[in-house]
Amino acid sequence: MIPSPFAFYAPARLDEALDLLQQYGDEAKLLAGGHSLLPTMKLRLATPAVLIDLHKIPDLVGITVDERVTIGSMTTWSALEADATLCAAVPVLAATIRLIGDRQVRNRGTLGGALAHADPAADAPALVLVLNGTLTIYGPAGIRTVAAKDFFVDLLTTALAPDEILTAITLDRVGPDEGAAYLKFAHPASRYALVGVAAFLRVEAGQITACRVAVTGAGVRAERLTIVEARLLHQPAQAEVFAAAAQGAADTLEILGDLHASEAYRRAMVEVYTRRALEAAAANLRAS
């Protein structure tokens, strides 16, 4: 179908984008990669009167690898995947990106767009949660930061106010004695996660001294599995420990069922993929 008519702006500066956003308020939508927004517009599930394209704003693109890594929100998956320094600092990022959509999707899609859209089956939210992400947000009151664990609020809903723009995402590096992994049960057609689990571990002298685990695809939003994390802390990094920690991983979650997988099946897969992601993270541990 053809979308309903809309005005199109492609500002070259962040300030201009913010002005437009304030001017049009609820009528406006920000355009990043467009893979979610444009199909919903074609189906007329979304009918924004104004589209503000963020592609021409240079400040929103870029990768800085420092103590942590900082990624401009409009940086495409392909650009991330091609950055050798970034991939060396955060190997799990490259591995995850290769699971997102296909080459065409990754050439257009952006990290910021995926996070701001907060599709419950997107891959990136789970990864950003376990990499201790910090989201930089620009709005009328200036710049603020939000921790990833506070960012994903509900189905397609984030901590972003309607007049705010996500500008950058800062992630932890995966350092010595640390390992991370993201695994998913992909829907065969869309490749979206029916269930996806990201895991991060720090293991010192055989003991888990830090860990974060997050799930996506199973419920209305990506979220941390704090009970699993608590079970793992100060335990030996062993398969039996992972299996025990993963047991009932989904018990406290609100899980959704649909045509492709029932609630019960997703619940079972959260457990399976939690265990598998922990094992993979342990296998990915970097030498000290």
Add this chain to the structure above:
Amino acid sequence: MIGTSLPRPDATGKVTGAARYPGDLIEPGMLHLKVVFAHRPHARIVRLDTTAAVAYPGVVAVLTAADVPHNAYGLVEPDQPVLCGEVVRFVGDRVALVVATSREAAEVAAGLVEVAYEDLPVLADAALALTPDAPLIHPERGTNLIYHCPIRKGDAEAALATADLVLEGEFSTAWQEHAFLQPEAGIAYVDEDDRVIIHTAGQWLHEDRRQIAEVLGLPEAQVVIRYAAIGGAFGGREDLSVQHLLALAAWKLRQPVAIVWSRGESVMAHHKRHPVTIRCRWGAMRDGRIVAVSATAIGDGGAYASTSQEVIKCVALFLTGCYEVPNIHVDAYAVYTNNLPAGAFRGFGAPQAQFASEVMVTRLAHALGMDPLELRRINLYREGSLEPTQQPLPAGVSVRTCLDTCLTTLATLPALPPPAAPHLKRAWGFACGIKNLGYSFGFPEQATATVELHGAATIAQAIVRIGAADVGQGTHLILRQIAAEALNVTLETVQLIAEDSAEAPNAGSASASRLTMMAGRAVHDAALGALREWQNEERPARITVQYRAPATTPLDAVTTAGRPNYAYGYAAQAVEVEVDIITGQIRIVRIISVHDVGRAINRQQVEGQIEGALAQALGYTLMEHFQMREGRVATPGLSTYLIPTILDTPPEIISVILELADPEGPYGARGMAELPLIPFAPAVADAIYNATGVWLSDLPFTPERVLRALCP
């Protein structure tokens, strides 16, 4: 010429985009059609107001039931309205047809057709269709029964009572969507001779013509069907879809008209493979002899009859698979519901029935402590075996050879390294298959071809006329190869005229694996006949030959005896699967598919049919979970209804082609294109059992169902 792998002349155009499919025939200035669908499963039309739609700029007409000269059609019985006037019986029922100068105008105006409905009770469960308080889909019939096919042989109850072992089984299968690459499309116009020309894609020129002539109240000679390049069919183009709508609009308005259905319209509006539930009891003796089968099958025929009657007969006939069973008590029912109509789909009832029969045979063997392949050898059809209908099988019973070849082929394969992880369980499974070739149960079976030879001393050109649809299976090359071989000329010498009902005689449908046998035989016989004329110095030499297959009969109403078919195809498969016992995911690792094709006219095309059908079989078995909720389609697109891609097909498919000549087919060829679909699901079920110890009885085997079976 025969037995080589000549390349397909149409292949390049299909790859480069040069081939003209029905949607490519649309020209500027044609009017565009848009169907107003019911979008509700069962309702009375209280009011239909086209005023606003007619007033919309660009709209030329809005046609409704009152505009249809004879408002009923159907392949077997005409129970389907072209446009519904009083009642809609499924979501894809057509209520009005908007004709406009542009596609956009037609689409907008379709939304302006106001229809007020009074909803009626919805019958969505075939199991309830014959209960006394079920809503009647066609009240004038007084029942929701479309057809009941009983088969009685010997005394099944007595034999079950004295059998050493009796096993019960329950099975269910799902709808399957044909998902051909090219959704329904086409054009129609009235030519200078006052004939209405419908240029689309279909499976049988002359049957499309018959039905459309009836709808329009015209003599058949005034209706001309032409086929463009056809982007797959698989039975899904047997029923009329857009052809009669195009014809109606072109004839009423006397202007060229065009239509293209979206994928969503295609999925909702054309028929599907029947979901069938089967309950059965199989009895055997300790020595491995199967002595009795008692079975009941119910097929969901949906809102209209389509070919349900014929499909359910095949279900009944194949509920005992390819095994000679002395005592049979079978009842198969096709019923109306408010679901999508069900009809022809590659295999035509055989895949559903033999999913049950093959699994039951293997289960019997396990219960008897026998090798399932040994039990098969004891009971498999052989030359002279009596069919369930008490007649000897047609000659050429090669299923045992197929099975033995399957095993010897398997023995030559290297064993793979063990699975990568302990939760991956790998095993082989086996099954056999049988399918009738050609029309059954007394339906007249013929194909007619005309061959014309031009030239002086030598044949410069051979024109072969035969109205046989090339739906992508390569029939046109096959027919040219047969003519070239019979005439001893080059392939280039043979020109085929096959895509125009006024220019080519009736070859019957592209269905029932029949065109190579039937159309091929007609072309072969006509070519030899024309050659005799040629040798008698006729210039041009021209002859028309009608080939009639050996007669079949309906089943006797009392004894259920009869000769249902004149030929069968046979197959055997071994399938290696890997089951993830934690997630329930199944990977097909290797497939051996053995087929007796009589003679491979074109080896590459036979292999293409095997590999293509196996992909479709894989989808049917593992992925294609068509779902309806209270008569509404829950899987309307290919993002929700999953068909296999190349990523889902195994890297290794070993096609084994046996050539045990058929007595009737041209050069011994027999049909084969449906066979690969038949043993696959039970072979996978067997492999899953061998890997994990659990049986699955509901198709498709989605990861969720597998996991539920493993962890009940």
